[in-house]
Amino acid sequence: MSSTxxxxxxxxxGRERWDRIMVGNYxxxxxxxxxxxxxxxxxxxxRRYLDFLCGLAVTGLGHAHPRVAAxxxxxxxxxxxxxxxxxxxxxxxxxxxxxxxxxxxxxGGGDTETxxxxxxxxxxxxxxxxxxxxxxxxxRGRHGVVAAFRSFHGRTMATLxxxxxxxxxxxxxxxxxxxxxxxxxxxxxLEHALDPEVGAVLLEPLQGEGGVNPADVAYLQGxxxxxxxxxxxxxMDEVQTGLGRTGAWFGFHHAGIRPDVVTMAKGxxxxxxxxxxxxxxxxxxxxxxxxxGSTFAGQPLAASAAREVLRVLEELDAPNLATERGDELTxxxxxxxxxxxxxxxxxxxxxxxxLDVLGGRTGPELARACLDAGLVVNGVTPTALxxxxxxxxxxxxxxxxVSILSSVLAAGGQEQGGAA
Numbered sequence: 377m378s379s380t381x382x383x384x385x386x387x388x389x390g391r392e393r394w395d396r397i398m399v400g401n402y403x404x405x406x407x408x409x410x411x412x413x414x415x416x417x418x419x420x421x422x423r424r425y426l427d428f429l430c431g432l433a434v435t436g437l438g439h440a441h442p443r444v445a446a447x448x449x450x451x452x453x454x455x456x457x458x459x460x461x462x463x464x465x466x467x468x469x470x471x472x473x474x475x476x477x478x479x480x481x482x483x484g485g486g487d488t489e490t491x492x493x494x495x496x497x498x499x500x501x502x503x504x505x506x507x508x509x510x511x512x513x514x515x516r517g518r519h520g521v522v523a524a525f526r527s528f529h530g531r532t533m534a535t536l537x538x539x540x541x542x543x544x545x546x547x548x549x550x551x552x553x554x555x556x557x558x559x560x561x562x563x564x565x566l567e568h569a570l571d572p573e574v575g576a577v578l579l580e581p582l583q584g585e586g587g588v589n590p591a592d593v594a595y596l597q598g599x600x601x602x603x604x605x606x607x608x609x610x611x612m613d614e615v616q617t618g619l620g621r622t623g624a625w626f627g628f629h630h631a632g633i634r635p636d637v638v639t640m641a642k643g644x645x646x647x648x649x650x651x652x653x654x655x656x657x658x659x660x661x662x663x664x665x666x667x668x669g670s671t672f673a674g675q676p677l678a679a680s681a682a683r684e685v686l687r688v689l690e691e692l693d694a695p696n697l698a699t700e701r702g703d704e705l706t707x708x709x710x711x712x713x714x715x716x717x718x719x720x721x722x723x724x725x726x727x728x729x730x731l732d733v734l735g736g737r738t739g740p741e742l743a744r745a746c747l748d749a750g751l752v753v754n755g756v757t758p759t760a761l762x763x764x765x766x767x768x769x770x771x772x773x774x775x776x777x778v779s780i781l782s783s784v785l786a787a788g789g790q791e792q793g794g795a796a
Contacts, residue, residue, distance in 0.1 A: 390420055406747060412439025415766050415773045417752065426777045427752045428765045433584065433616045433724060436643040437688055438766040444646050444684050451680035459671060460495075466679035467495065470652075473686045477619075478638050478654045481629045492660035494653040495674025499615030499641035500530025502651035503578070505668050506637045507534050509655060510576035510609040513662035518575035524560040526586035529578060529613055538578055541586070561591060563598040570602070576609040577602075581627025584616035587757045588719055588726030596631035603636075609659055611637040615651070616724065619643040619686075620694025620767060623702060623722035630721065648681035650674065689767075697767045698722035704771060705763065708778040714785040723767060726760045727781075735788030742784060751780040 387393075390408025408420045415438055417425045430436065437444065451466070458464060471493035478491060494509075496502040511519045523529065525540040536544060537551040540560075545551055556574065559565040560583065577599060583589040603610040612635040617627035621643060624630050628638070636659050641651035652674075672678075702722040709718045709727045717728045729739060737745070740755030747753075756762035761781075765774070 406744065414438040414440075415769050423750070425747070425750045425752050426765075426773060426780070428763045428769075428777050429752045429754050430764050430766055431647060432642065432754070433621055433764040434642045434645075435647050436619065436621060436694065436767045437646050437685060438768045439647075441646060441685075441688070443688055444648075444681055447680045447684035448648070448677060451677050455676050457672070457675050457677075460669065460673060464674075464676045464679065466676050466683050467674050470674075470679050470682045470686060471495075473683075473690075474640070474652055474654055477625045477686075479634070480625055489657060491654050491656055494655070494660070494663070494668070495679070496641070496651035496653065496670060497649050497673055497678075498530075498651045499613075499639065500532050500535045501670065501673070502615065502639035502641055502653050503529045503535045503538065503611075503613060504532050505653050506611045506639050506655075507538065507576070507578070508668055509637065509653070509659060509662055510611060512667060513609060513659050514575035518573060520554045520556060520571065520574035521576045521578050522556045522558055522566060522569045522574055523578045524580075524583070525557050526560055526583055526589065527557075527578075527580055527613075528583070528585035529580075560586075560589060561595045563595060563602070566599060567602060570606065570608075574608065576611055578611045578613060580613045580615075580617065581630065582617050582622060582721055582724060584724065584762075585756070587760060588724060588762055590719065590721055591627075591631070593631045596628060596633055600631075600633040600635075609637060610635045611639065613639050615639055615641045617721075620689055620698050621722055621724050621764070622695075622720075623699035624695050627721065644685060645678055645681045646685045648678050650678035650682050692767070694767050695722070701765070701767065701769055701771075701774065705765070705774050705778070708774060709763075709781075712778070712782050712785055723763075723765055723769075725763045726756055727763065728760050729785075731759060734785060737788065745784045745787075746781060749780050749784055751777050751784075753781070 391404055395404055409417050410420050411418050415427055417427045474493055475491050496505055523538045523540050527540040529535040529538040534552050537555040540557040556569045558569040581591050612628045614626050618640040628635055636656050638654040644650050699722055706718045709715050714730050714733045715727045716730050719726050738758045739760050743753050743755035743761055754762040
């Protein structure tokens with residue numbers, strides 16, 4: 377038989393290779409990152425950046441955390457996969473820690489009953505599973521879900537339908553039915569949306585993708601009361617906000633409530649894909665064998681990473697870190713010309729911009745100018761930048777990052793040179 381030599385590596389820059397081979401749903405990424413350490417990232421040309429976005433609030437312990445890396449390496453040489461037909465040891469500690477953290481603080485309500493945990497691979501999958509659980513719990517006829525406008529819950533068909541951004545719906549119509557939306561932070565609007573078919577309410581404690589919009593404490597407390605009165609399942613989407621990011625272990629803890637279901641993902645694996653659903657024992661009992669499944673959910677490599685992440689987060693007192701560094705970052709941002717206000721919780725913040733002062737350049741345009749200057753942030757709305765540094769960010773790094781942002785704003789968002 378003749379053999380044919382097959383090239384296994386491409387030529388050209390990362391951007392050129394991306395354009396040749398990748399689906400374009402993210403556009404062409406402006407930078408190819410090759411390594412990271414703590415708050416720092418380095419591109420293929422060796423250029424250094426400060427990461428104030430954390431892969432969208434994922435790498436809360438920073439890049440290449442040595443203990444997480446060691447846990448992954450050890451697990452990779454021990455056991456990688458057996459499927460969820462069997463239990464593996466790393467899953468159990470992660471589930472126990474998550475249950476304790478969900479029920480801790482004011483949000484635990486003093487309950488002593490253990491909840492139940494279901495592993496998934498991502499935040500969208502965790503929300504999908506939570507929606508299915510709520511539908512099964514109530515049964516046909518009370519399958520409706522009310523979410524908020526400007527919310528974001530994922531891009532699967534059901535979580536897209538739950539997402540309160542109609543502009544994202546149109547290319548994929550018709551979407552699954554049963555989803556309604558109400559104005560954010562408006563109890564009257566929520567109650568108006570509760571027709572007899574509604575069985576669940578799905579909310580973020582702080583809308584991340586919607587613009588970094590925190591829920592009022594009174595609003596969340598009112599939602600809990602309404603759900604209790606009407607027998608509705610309250611699902612809190614903590615995918616972006618959970619595990620210390622907002623200055624509490626979970627965002628709903630700020631309101632002193634306890635949901636019936638909590639979803640989480642991003643910060644749980646520090647970059648390793650893993651998600652989870654926590655539910656009260658009563659609501660979780662709706663799922664029996666065969667009702668939901670996922671081949672890779674909670675597999676040993678991901679669970680081992682999550683186990684070490686949770687251990688480190690607790691040792692560092694992550695909520696306190698986020699509060700202290702968040703207050704520090706807020707003060708630095710509020711002092712900048714061109715920033716009109718700062719909103720958010722902990723280390724999930726948005727800087728609202730005065731575009732007239734900044735030459736009319738939008739949030740996304742300014743974010744690109746920051747990238748060119750060596751700072752990774754996100755233009756979360758046309759008028760705002762999102763900042764979510766690692767919880768381990770230093771005071772010096774905060775000052776350096778805000779200094780870069782100050783230079784970009786002072787130049788009206790013009791590119792600073794050294795295009796990435």
